[in-house]
Amino acid sequence: MSDSRLADDRPEAAFRFDHAETTEPHTHPRGHLVYAASGMLSLITDGGAWIAPPNRVAWVPAGAEHRHRAHGVTDMRVVYLSREAATSLPSGPAVLAVTALAREAVLAITTDGHRSDMARSHLRAVLVDEVASAPEQPLHLPEPADPRLRRVVALVERDLGAPRSLAALARETGVGERTLTRLFREETGMGYRQWRAQLRVHRALVLLAQGRSVTDTAAACGWATTSQCIEQFTPLVGLTPGAWRRAAERG
Missing domain, CATH: 2.60.120.810 (Jelly Rolls)
Structure with missing residues (x-):
């Protein structure tokens, strides 16, 4: 455009x-x-x-x-x-x-x-x-500036369906786990798990809008179960994944 x-x-x-x-x-x-x-x-x-x-x-x-x-x-x-x-x-x-x-x-x-x-x-x-009068909604995914954290973020985003622990990411990147913990707090304002939950919800919104089922979306985003997807998705979006998918289909 x-x-x-x-x-x-x-x-x-x-x-x-x-x-x-x-x-x-x-x-x-x-x-x-x-x-x-x-x-x-x-x-x-x-x-x-x-x-x-x-x-x-x-x-x-x-x-x-x-x-x-x-x-x-x-x-x-x-x-x-x-x-x-x-x-x-x-x-x-x-x-x-x-x-x-x-x-x-x-x-x-x-x-x-x-x-x-x-x-x-x-x-x-x-x-x-x-x-x-409405509160800001937590649908913001901060972009880190530190190159070490950017490498970690790229690894997670590349294969969100295969969850990595922070310890595993530290081993893969050669950056200490304590350093990564500090960088997530300083650069995103969130801990690693909270940031990953935000990323999952962002990805889930896109997949559901494309017509993917809630079950497929949960798996693609790395949630262990559909119920876990629902528990993390609903408070951030204000709708369950199924309700959001139906709303998206209606346009």
Whole structure:
């Protein structure tokens, strides 16, 4: 997708992404909320990746370099905000929960071209109020900078279905287990097991959106059982894997 299609010379817009379509890194002078009315979007920055299923909205502050990647055919809705309207939103990229009211507001803003400017302004205010009151959602996968930890992350991502302990990763990379423990805390803000759980959920969201069964997804992501997948997936996403898969199918 060319960056010109994402130019924010209007207060809201709708775009269609094909599966796996990815934008080039770009910035906008205005902050914006990004919602996948169908499909699913990843928001990717140098600081890591955020994933936004249909019960979440991604927030991108003004000037933040980022790119988008679609998982499945995706209907992306964008609502740009003035600096004043964005003051109640996080200072950095984030994924926030979407209430039913917020969803209807963003769809109304980006669908009906006959609404007055005042009506659109009211809808944007409702959207911001709803999103700003929602807690940030833990669907962020930080990108480490330390080359030792990057090697470890690459090993885990390459074969997530075959879980490795931190001790095994230390032996494979020649980096001490204590050092890796410290690096995970310093670079991701999480311990290894928590980071791996986040990675599994990210991967599971993509696989489920592609139509994979919950059982196959659990195995591909390295969960020992389907029930373990459900236990770790549900608190982070707000839906069980099965419910999320059905929602993705409905679009």
